[in-house]
Amino acid sequence: MDYLASLQMTLPEVVLSLGALALMLVSAWGGPASTKFVSWASVAVIAGAAIALTGPASYGGDAFFGLYKADAFAAFAKVLIYIAAAVSILIAPRFFAATHGDDLRPEYPVLILLSTAGMGMMVSAGDMLTLYVGLELQSLAAYVLASFMRRDQRSAEAGLKYFVLGALASGILLYGISLVYGFSGTTMFGGIANAYAGTHSMGLMFGLVFVFAGLAFKISAVPFHMWTPDVYEGAPTPVTTFFASAPKVAAVALAVRVAVEAMGPATDQWRQIVIFASLASIIFGAVAAIGQTNIKRLLAYSSINNVGFALVGLAAGTAEGVSSVLMYMTIYIAMTLGSFLVVLQMRGEDGEPVETIASLSGMSQTRPALAAALAMFMFSLAGIPPLFGFYAKFAVFNAAVQAGLFPLAVIGIAASVIGAYYYLRVIKTMYFDEPVTAFPKSGSVVEGGLIALAALFISPLGYLAIPALSLWGMTAAKALFLPL
Amino acid sequence: MNGFPILTIMLAIPAIAAIACLFLNASAARWLALIATLVDFVLGVGLWANFDIGGPQWQFVESHEGLFGPFGWKLGIDGFALLLIMLSVFLMPICIGASWHAIQKRVPEYMAAFLLTETLMIGTFAAQDLFLFYVFFEAGLIPMYLIIGIWGGVNRLYASYKFFLYTLLGSVVMFIAMLWMAQFAGTSDIPTLLNTDFPVHAQTLLWLAFFCSFAVKMPMWPVHTWLPDAHVQAPTAGSVILAGVLLKLGGYGFLRFSLPMFPEASSTLVWLVFGLSGIAVVYTSLVALVQSDMKKLIAYSSVAHMAIVTIGLFAFNRQGIEGAMMMMLSHGLVSGALFLCVGVIYDRLHTREIDRYGGLATVMPRYAIFFLFFTMASIGLPGTAGFVAEFLSLMGTYQVSTWTALICTTGIILGAAYMLYLYRRVVFGEVKTDEVRAMKDISLREFALLAPIAAVTLWMGVYPESFMAPMRADVGTLLARIDRARPAGDSQPTAGKPVAAIDAHGGAH
Numbered sequence: 004m005d006y007l008a009s010l011q012m013t014l015p016e017v018v019l020s021l022g023a024l025a026l027m028l029v030s031a032w033g034g035p036a037s038t039k040f041v042s043w044a045s046v047a048v049i050a051g052a053a054i055a056l057t058g059p060a061s062y063g064g065d066a067f068f069g070l071y072k073a074d075a076f077a078a079f080a081k082v083l084i085y086i087a088a089a090v091s092i093l094i095a096p097r098f099f100a101a102t103h104g105d106d107l108r109p110e111y112p113v114l115i116l117l118s119t120a121g122m123g124m125m126v127s128a129g130d131m132l133t134l135y136v137g138l139e140l141q142s143l144a145a146y147v148l149a150s151f152m153r154r155d156q157r158s159a160e161a162g163l164k165y166f167v168l169g170a171l172a173s174g175i176l177l178y179g180i181s182l183v184y185g186f187s188g189t190t191m192f193g194g195i196a197n198a199y200a201g202t203h204s205m206g207l208m209f210g211l212v213f214v215f216a217g218l219a220f221k222i223s224a225v226p227f228h229m230w231t232p233d234v235y236e237g238a239p240t241p242v243t244t245f246f247a248s249a250p251k252v253a254a255v256a257l258a259v260r261v262a263v264e265a266m267g268p269a270t271d272q273w274r275q276i277v278i279f280a281s282l283a284s285i286i287f288g289a290v291a292a293i294g295q296t297n298i299k300r301l302l303a304y305s306s307i308n309n310v311g312f313a314l315v316g317l318a319a320g321t322a323e324g325v326s327s328v329l330m331y332m333t334i335y336i337a338m339t340l341g342s343f344l345v346v347l348q349m350r351g352e353d354g355e356p357v358e359t360i361a362s363l364s365g366m367s368q369t370r371p372a373l374a375a376a377l378a379m380f381m382f383s384l385a386g387i388p389p390l391f392g393f394y395a396k397f398a399v400f401n402a403a404v405q406a407g408l409f410p411l412a413v414i415g416i417a418a419s420v421i422g423a424y425y426y427l428r429v430i431k432t433m434y435f436d437e438p439v440t441a442f443p444k445s446g447s448v449v450e451g452g453l454i455a456l457a458a459l460f461i462s463p464l465g466y467l468a469i470p471a472l473s474l475w476g477m478t479a480a481k482a483l484f485l486p487l
Numbered sequence: 488m489n490g491f492p493i494l495t496i497m498l499a500i501p502a503i504a505a506i507a508c509l510f511l512n513a514s515a516a517r518w519l520a521l522i523a524t525l526v527d528f529v530l531g532v533g534l535w536a537n538f539d540i541g542g543p544q545w546q547f548v549e550s551h552e553g554l555f556g557p558f559g560w561k562l563g564i565d566g567f568a569l570l571l572i573m574l575s576v577f578l579m580p581i582c583i584g585a586s587w588h589a590i591q592k593r594v595p596e597y598m599a600a601f602l603l604t605e606t607l608m609i610g611t612f613a614a615q616d617l618f619l620f621y622v623f624f625e626a627g628l629i630p631m632y633l634i635i636g637i638w639g640g641v642n643r644l645y646a647s648y649k650f651f652l653y654t655l656l657g658s659v660v661m662f663i664a665m666l667w668m669a670q671f672a673g674t675s676d677i678p679t680l681l682n683t684d685f686p687v688h689a690q691t692l693l694w695l696a697f698f699c700s701f702a703v704k705m706p707m708w709p710v711h712t713w714l715p716d717a718h719v720q721a722p723t724a725g726s727v728i729l730a731g732v733l734l735k736l737g738g739y740g741f742l743r744f745s746l747p748m749f750p751e752a753s754s755t756l757v758w759l760v761f762g763l764s765g766i767a768v769v770y771t772s773l774v775a776l777v778q779s780d781m782k783k784l785i786a787y788s789s790v791a792h793m794a795i796v797t798i799g800l801f802a803f804n805r806q807g808i809e810g811a812m813m814m815m816l817s818h819g820l821v822s823g824a825l826f827l828c829v830g831v832i833y834d835r836l837h838t839r840e841i842d843r844y845g846g847l848a849t850v851m852p853r854y855a856i857f858f859l860f861f862t863m864a865s866i867g868l869p870g871t872a873g874f875v876a877e878f879l880s881l882m883g884t885y886q887v888s889t890w891t892a893l894i895c896t897t898g899i900i901l902g903a904a905y906m907l908y909l910y911r912r913v914v915f916g917e918v919k920t921d922e923v924r925a926m927k928d929i930s931l932r933e934f935a936l937l938a939p940i941a942a943v944t945l946w947m948g949v950y951p952e953s954f955m956a957p958m959r960a961d962v963g964t965l966l967a968r969i970d971r972a973r974p975a976g977d978s979q980p981t982a983g984k985p986v987a988a989i990d991a992h993g994g995a996h
Contacts, residue, residue, distance in 0.1 A: 367596075368593070371509075382629060387625060387626070387628065387629060387655075388621065388622035388623075388625045388626045389622050389623075389626045393622065393625075394555075397557075397618070397666075400662070400663065400666060401557070401666050401670075404663060404666040404667050404670060405670055409663070409667075412663050412666070413660065413663055416659040416660070416662060416663055417656065417659060417660065419659060420652060420655050420656045420659060423651070423652065423655055424648070424652060427632070427648065427651060427652075430632075431636060431644065431647075431648075434633060434636060434637055435636045435637055435643070435644060435647075466554075466555045467554070467555070469555045469556035469557075470553060470554075470555070470556045472556075473556045473557075
């Protein structure tokens with residue numbers, strides 16, 4: 004294994020890391036004046052990483068003696084992550100322009116770049132330590148981002164909460180990893196899989212439980228979800244957009260990889276955990292969202308709910324299941340980015356952000372296009388056809404039914420009706436209630452265009468993308484199931 | 488059939504018009520909606536004219552397999568679908584006409600929602616792929632939710648939520664069953680699935696899953712409670728479409744899926760259907776008798792009529808199934824027309840309270856005639872569509888279960904009671920108040936809405952053959968499929984012992 008080939012395979016992360024370091028220097032010397040340049044340069048770096056993905060990074064196989072895996076699965080997840088990261092950078096300037104005292108600083112895009120590099124490591128990990136390093140790189144950048152509005156109490160609280168609970172989860176995860184290492188003698192996924200295929204020792208089981216508990220925190224699945232609503236509500240909206248999209252995809256992809264590649268032989272064991280987490284997330288995410296009055300908190304519960312559905316696909320434990328999870332996350336990203344982009348348009352008369360659901364009243368009359376877009380996102384999140392969100396649920400439940408998990412499928416889909424209630428409530432507020440003061444028009448072409456793009460993707464036209472997406476998703480999923 | 492994608496075009500016209508409506512002002516949106524629905528109606532007539540009676544089972548087939556990955560854009564119709572599509576495209580322009588003056592707020596969105604509903608309903612009847620069917624079937628909730636919620640009455644929020652969540656809960660369980668079926672058969676192609684024999688033990692569960700959905704849509708007792716709420720709160724045209732076409736989705740589902748796909752389970756569980764339907768006929772008729780709200784009364788009568796549809800379908804014989812199908816068509820026309828009749832006087836007095844009216848025969852004579860005609864059709868007077876439908880359904884049922892037929896026949900008597908009681912209170916008697924005295928007789932527009940329905944109702948009653956012919960072969964196909972599971976009847980007709988006429992008198996006693 005020569006290092007040049009390995010470096011080629013890790014080219015996307017190399018581009019992101021070097022780009023982040025260089026831009027950090029620029030921002031250190033340039034100060035706040037360089038914000039605009041650093042933002043656009045960061046988007047260019049992400050685009051560069053995406054271009055680097057077309058090379059060996061998407062098919063090369065093992066790099067650095069198996070510590071890092073450059074396969075189709077990682078490439079699929081990275082594309083989603085890059086899109087979400089780029090959008091999060093693009094939407095920031097207008098948001099921070101309207102906050103009082105907390106201006107956008109050039110560190111913001113740099114932190115997102117660092118976090119993105121960490122996420123790339125996570126989804127490509129072939130070893131528990133690569134996994135952990137990637138996870139921490141992603142998380143540390145995220146903690147800072149959560150408290151980016153230093154003068155805002157809620158933002159600072161969100162950062163602190165995220166940090167303390169995140170550190171706890173990292174500890175749990177690390178404890179699990181050490182148990183697994185202790186009882187299997189290796190940190191490589193392949194070796195761990197061999198250990199699980201052999202005798203089932205109690206130590207390995209404990210390790211599995213702790214690793215899954217740590218991962219459940221990162222994907223904010225019940226019962227490790229409690230940080231999500233507070234952090235989502237407190238963090239600046241562009242950061243929340245980022246949290247709800249990119250790290251979510253990365254963590255879910257990571258969980259899938261660990262479950263299948265490292266612990267595949269113990270599928271029957273972790274399936275119980277996944278089924279519980281899945282149903283608990285679906286039901287809790289739905290029930291707890293009903294009483295919310297803040298749109299960001301509502302979307303936080305919605306993301307818990309959606310992770311539950313993605314886990315339905317993982318519970319199947321098959322290549323179809325993995326492919327369905329990727330499909331789910333693809334559609335979920337579009338719906339989430341779209342919803343948060345609409346939330347960004349919610350502003351009072353002097354431009355300050357508004358977050359109450361009540362302020363959406365009658366938006367269908369004051370801002371019909373925006374209301375229609377949000378209504379589409381909501382119906383789509385609820386999984387009502389003909390919107391594309393329906394196909395996401397179709398894919399995961401199809402995988403579950405194929406794997407014979409009928410109770411999971413029936414309970415999960417029945418609970419989705421509870422979820423439909425609170426999505427309907429948002430639509431009801433926009434369409435049935437009398438108008439209150441209208442949100443001023445933003446006039447931002449970027450944001451308007453992105454909303455239109457997301458809406459177009461989740462419209463029935465999105466169905467035309469299914470053959471291509473499922474082919475790609477299946478290729479990605481099969482990469483995890485290669486014989487070792 | 489000849490390569491001309493008429494079904495896709497029928498789907499596309501209202502869909503495109505719906506989007507276009509959103510960018511127009513109120514009056515342009517009204518005209519566009521009317522033109523689009525009329526064009527669809529003309530296409531529908533073309534569909535019927537070109538439908539080859541006695542030809543292949545599936546006609547006008549369009550197939551783009553795999554267009555959406557696991558499922559494709561596959562359309563095609565048989566006789567059942569043809570008739571229900573005709574019903575939809577016939578009622579749609581009437582609905583638009585009924586909303587011409589009644590709807591004044593947010594007209595473009597209203598018209599868009601209606602056009603979207605039309606697309607989805609035609610799609611449901613024409614889909615030949617299980618999942619495409621589900622997409623159309625479920626998507627219908629969205630425009631209906633908006634129609635009830637935005638343009639509905641005082642209690643519209645409650646009604647819209649109830650409508651949406653009730654029907655969604657029913658449908659999602661069916662969705663899981665569909666996934667299992669597609670996996671078992673290896674395809675989601677409906678014509679293939681129609682000839683797939685599912686294992687008998689699985690059939691029961693699948694049947695129940697489908698039953699959850701269709702029973703709510705139908706609606707059957709005891710899950711009918713969303714219907715009166717939705718009807719009362721919906722605007723007039725919303726009620727017409729709800730009663731006229733959306734309720735038919737349940738019956739169509741039983742006919743298309745439950746019976747031919749799970750014949751054994753249908754036969755085993757026929758007691759459930761008969762039991763619920765029997766209760767529904769008597770109970771909802773009695774409830775209708777004491778209503779003080781006109782729309783609620785007609786809504787409950789819908790539940791009773793739909794129960795006749797279900798018993799007819801599960802009679803497992805030609806009379807029953809043809810009767811059920813006729814019932815769906817006639818109920819679609821008649822109850823749609825009755826809601827229009829209510830709408831006509833609601834527009835004038837803005838109340839649905841029966842007590843506020845009275846003596847309309849003297850102030851609105853032409854209206855009284857129409858209302859009388861549709862009342863009679865609802866009761867099932869010979870010569871109207873209702874008679875053909877009720878007679879055939881009950882005759883079919885009698886061969887399977889005499890008791891059910893007996894109980895359901897009381898529904899006709901009770902139906903006469905509540906409809907005539909309603910008519911007497913609204914139309915006959917003295918004119919009590921000045922506001923009633925000031926009511927004008929129906930306008931030309933209202934006449935143009937009611938007259939075509941009356942004509943078709945009469946046509947269906949006098950010469951039902953026009954409507955029976957397209958579905959005759961399909962009923963035969965269905966019967967051939969379910970005959971092996973036909974439940975034993977309790978009427979047990981015997982050949983009899985023909986004896987000489989002289990002995991007959993003495994022998995009978």
